[in-house]
Amino acid sequence: MSHTAARFNAPTRPRLASRWAAACAVLVALVALAAPAQAFEIQEVRSPGGITAWLVQDDTVPIVAMDFAFDGGAAADPEDKAGLANFLSGMLDEGAGDMTSEAFQNRLEELAVKLSFNADRDNFSGSLQTLSRNRDEAFVLLRLALTEPRFDAQPLERVRNQILVGLKRAAEDPHQIANAAWMRQALGDHPYARDPDGTQDTVAAISADDLGALAGRLFARDALTVAVVGDIDAATLGRLLDETFGALPETSGMPEIAEATVSDEGAVEVVNRDIPQSVIQFGARGLKRDDPDFVPAYVMNFVLGGGGFGSRLIEEVREKRGLSYSVFSYIYPLDHAGLFVGGAATRNDRARETIDILRKEIARMAKDGPSETELEEAKTYLTGSYPLRFDTNTKIAGELLGIQLEELGIDYVENRNAMIEAVTIDDVRRVARELLKPDALIFSVVGQPQGVTSSEPEPADATKG
Missing domain, CATH: 3.30.830.10 (Metalloenzyme, LuxS/M16 peptidase-like)
Structure with a gap:
């Protein structure tokens, strides 16, 4: 949310x-x-x-x-x-x-x-x-x-x-x-x-x-x-x-906010700072919360980068190559824009390699989606952990406020896990193809990344492997 x-x-x-x-x-x-x-x-x-x-x-x-x-x-x-x-x-x-x-x-x-x-x-x-x-x-x-x-x-x-x-x-x-x-x-x-x-x-x-x-x-x-x-x-x-x-004015005087247009032009911006690591933020257009594909996208992203140590990005970037201690991605829905955002941090001399792996894994998810096993494990975790959001009164109040703000309905708590369970492998693979566009990825890199320059073109082999 x-x-x-x-x-x-x-x-x-x-x-x-x-x-x-x-x-x-x-x-x-x-x-x-x-x-x-x-x-x-x-x-x-x-x-x-x-x-x-x-x-x-x-x-x-x-x-x-x-x-x-x-x-x-x-x-x-x-x-x-x-x-x-x-x-x-x-x-x-x-x-x-x-x-x-x-x-x-x-x-x-x-x-x-x-x-x-x-x-x-x-x-x-x-x-x-x-x-x-x-x-x-x-x-x-x-x-x-x-x-x-x-x-x-x-x-x-x-x-x-x-x-x-x-x-x-x-x-x-x-x-x-x-x-x-x-x-x-x-x-x-x-x-x-x-x-x-x-x-x-x-x-x-x-x-x-x-x-x-x-x-x-x-x-x-x-x-x-x-x-x-x-x-x-x-x-x-x-x-x-x-x-x-009750004494507050009846109607708000706040201005309307225009819908945001998220750039579809892939780009890299390097912000030079004399620090030993390169901090990387990446992402592209995502989905708003009222999009019918939000739930499948949420499940897909859990497999990609939202599932912590069970995610592909952690496995490929941290576990296999030791490039970054933390790497993640998430779907970020705002009222007037939907974003897909992620981040990592690595040594300056390995920034190029880290960006290439991030692009490769996003492209692989876009091309093939998750496996049946990955999908079932994600659904099991997401449904099983949901009650933990309601284990104190303060958590319940926060969740109920968010559900109202996102206009999900008073029965959402009862129905949410069924929505997760209903997601099929075809749903997730379709959403991955439609949402994840490797050519549209935007990167911001802060540090002195070796082999990375601003506004670089998409590597020719980014979708291979």
């Missing part, structure tokens, strides 16, 4: 670590122990005010976990204020209503409430975890954060500086550099190609007024998705939904 592929986190702040850990110890322990029964019922709750949420009621442990999201993320940031949504995600627990940042944080600590926010490319999300006895006040704090954020000067500058430090580090991180270069090659000037955290210049230009204006157009009831799991019934949840979100 798309939300699990995103790697951009909201900025963090220095905490009084020992005090916070002590105050949250009970909550964290309960969250870790909150393992509901394997079968659970998902209720669709509609509040008196018309706000909808999915609920899994579980009173075995006295905690409540809620995940929620608003449509509209970093891709909607104005170009000259890139990083705005991320900045907002770092400010919402920095004071609200008549509570300063210190007072707000102290109250979260006293109640052992965990409250966090995050902005990815498509959505602005939040998470709330609370002990049942502190439930109502925890929801009040969330309401204040969403409806009356303060954006006081001192915490604003502190969070800004943290973001700027993170951007400075990212500018020297070869994995971040490779990702940024690859996104530009694949997506051109589409907003997806921008760093969700922004740039030094754009983050420096963001004001408190900018943050307030974004909150005003982003937080709206028609853009809201909610999942709640834990010690709460439908009637109580309905009341809290209205009390927490």
Whole structure:
């Protein structure tokens, strides 16, 4: 799912670590122990005010976990204020209503409430975890954060500086550099190609007024998705939904994002850095989550590079040749683009060989698909491991939120494994032929790769062997 592929986190702040850990110890322990029964019922709750949420009621442990999201993320940031949504995600627990940042944080600590926010490319999300006895006040704090954020000067500058430090580090991180270069090659000037955290210049230009204006157009009831799991019934949840979100505007003011066009022109870009390894990111056009072929493609990619030590790329690149400690691929569905992405890192003097093997294995999968044995092993693993996504209340809330955002239906949890089982060898081989285009592969390589140059042509023997 798309939300699990995103790697951009909201900025963090220095905490009084020992005090916070002590105050949250009970909550964290309960969250870790909150393992509901394997079968659970998902209720669709509609509040008196018309706000909808999915609920899994579980009173075995006295905690409540809620995940929620608003449509509209970093891709909607104005170009000259890139990083705005991320900045907002770092400010919402920095004071609200008549509570300063210190007072707000102290109250979260006293109640052992965990409250966090995050902005990815498509959505602005939040998470709330609370002990049942502190439930109502925890929801009040969330309401204040969403409806009356303060954006006081001192915490604003502190969070800004943290973001700027993170951007400075990212500018020297070869994995971040490779990702940024690859996104530009694949997506051109589409907003997806921008760093969700922004740039030094754009983050420096963001004001408190900018943050307030974004909150005003982003937080709206028609853009809201909610999942709640834990010690709460439908009637109580309905009341809290209205009390927490009911004062938000009815309709979102976020702009529409254009569909992205993923380049079909194969290319290689080398970003020279004086480092001993070459960091490689590769990929091409993929599939969006609503594509009828997504599930077969997901199974195919598990065999190719998504299955860890059972995957072909690990076997060929790491196990047989020792070229890279880690090599992987994944299908990355966004709301307005589908991507196929992978990565590896190797010694500079073996970068050429690594790229050739990656191309060869992708071409082999495109030509022949997986074997019957590989397919059955992939399906066994994917169906058998699925329950592990639901072994705590917090995991369930996250999964239910993702299922809603991707519009998969309230019965998806029940039907998902049957969809995997229904995938045939012909399905996977057809999707591999249609999706994997060796000539369209885009590579970004950061380092001093020997024998690799930018915009090189496809090797004549890339599909052999």
